[in-house]
Amino acid sequence: MKQFMVFVRKEFYHVFRDRRTLLILFGLPVMQILLFGYALTTEIKNAEIIVVDHAGDAASQQLTTMIAASKYFDINASVTSDEDIYKAFKKGKVKCAVVFPIGFGNDLLHGQTAQVQIIADAADPNTAKTLTNYLTAIIGDYQQQINPTANIPMRISPVTRMLYNPELNGSMNFVPGVMALVLMIICTTLTSVSIVREKEMGTMEILLVSPFKPTYVVLAKAVPYLALSLIDLIIILLLSVFLLDMPIRGNIVLLFLESTLFIICCLSLGLLISSVTRTQQIAMMVSMMGMMLPTILFTGFIFPLENMPWPLRVISNLVPSRWFYVIIKAVMLRGLGIGVIWKETLVLAGMTTALLMISIKSFKTRLS
Amino acid sequence: MSEKAIVCKDLTKRFGDFVAVNHISFDVDQGEIFGFLGANGAGKTTAMRMLCGLSYPTSGEAAVAGYNVFKQQEEIKRNIGYMSQKFSLYETLTVKENIRFYGGVYGLSDKQLKEKGDELITKLGLEKEAKMMVGSLPLGWKQKLAFSVAIIHQPRIVFLDEPTGGVDPVTRRQFWDLIYDAAGSGITVFVTTHYMDEAEYCNRISVMVDGRIDALDTPANLKKQFDATSMNEVFYALARTAKRSAD
Structure with a gap:
């Protein structure tokens, strides 16, 4: 046990004296959280919009005011000709246009179908889709307002309720994903690099010749990084x-x-990487690049897994962060307990056990 | 201790069809300085790894410090020290921290660690550098420190794998003073080297060629046997017979 503590202390010296490690350990999570939380959200705020009001009646003006009041849109200009719409789109600043035809308010009042045209710049299809959804929602709200009791034309007016994230706050979706991503990368990279470094430096040989058991070497490597990852987790939270x-x-x-x-699952993965790589660079590449991409692709926080073809869905089951993402969303956002996520937890536990066993075994066999 | 430090009989290691070490047999006495020579690829490192308990022999028998290399690797590890050709201390740890770490891994108590550490630092004249990162020391000092750390737990045998690679002649001489000290205190020294002047310092020498031990005797006897004036000539005479190419 004392030998173990000696080893753990040495490991902490390494971490705190290596600026690169410290940067990965504490810089990466902060940067990622801020990046994903603020910059990279699918939410669109203050999109520039053009209103072309051919009607010029009370209804069209009320609706325009509502759009302007929404935080999603900034009214760029009110133009009158269709020509000008296309000019504005071509400049690229305007993302969306709303055209009220002549007689809009009149149609609405007389119970006819009042039409309003929404034009979006679909060069960026996701943005276009999101914006038209926002607009449709605003128009729906307006209908509700002017005619709360009407049941003939608006009988099937859809009531959308955004569960758990009523403001459609983008970071809610991203933070659990980023947590999974950051922990995955930190744990695998740091453990694998720290073991491979010892191999490269030749100190690993000395450790193996010492009475310190190989299994303990593996565990003593994992313990400091487990502790540091938990600190990371606290920072992220x-x-x-x-x-x-x-x-x-x-x-x-x-x-x-x-x-x-x-975290233990990722550490085991790092140990496995370290036992099959020879240089720090390769270990770094494998754990950073090799883990980053599958984690981003298959966790589900950027690309919904439900939309993937089945072979990719099957592959995604092999990515530990995919399961962690489900768990973390359930616990953080929906406040659910173990009763709902026991299956995911079991999968993760199974993966961890398997990875740990394989890595300790391969670590040992490499010696003889 | 009258018991032999190392006893080897027909020790063999095969990797598939390749016989890295081919039926080698030799004894090493306690307190002896035993030179283990051979060209690159002759099988020295493989033989040494088997003796250190890092890999299992394919066949044959060997006992290190009286323990069987097949069954008692753990006991062997507790009774040997090891220093590899790669520099083997942690560069980002200070001299003191390195001593504490390696001593701690070998299970020395805090009190022993302190005593041994201070003694070692004084002996090497590193008082001023005790709190410096090992990475900032000159290579010769690092090597001397690495050797002292390798024997900090007073092992029965210390294995040195080309310990003086890249070190200047003066420092090498000082390094050998340390080796003599260790041998004087009863530690058996098993050393591989490519420097033939160092070979002359050994009590006995074995020369490996293509996985076999082709010569084994005192330097003086070997020179007589090969009718040579220096160990260099002895080594060339033997190495020329090698069929295996060095890797």
């Missing part, structure tokens, strides 16, 4: 709660336990 207004609705102890399980 603090940032998310206080900066990005993320709620933690579930049990915080459960959240930590599940995260610890995921």
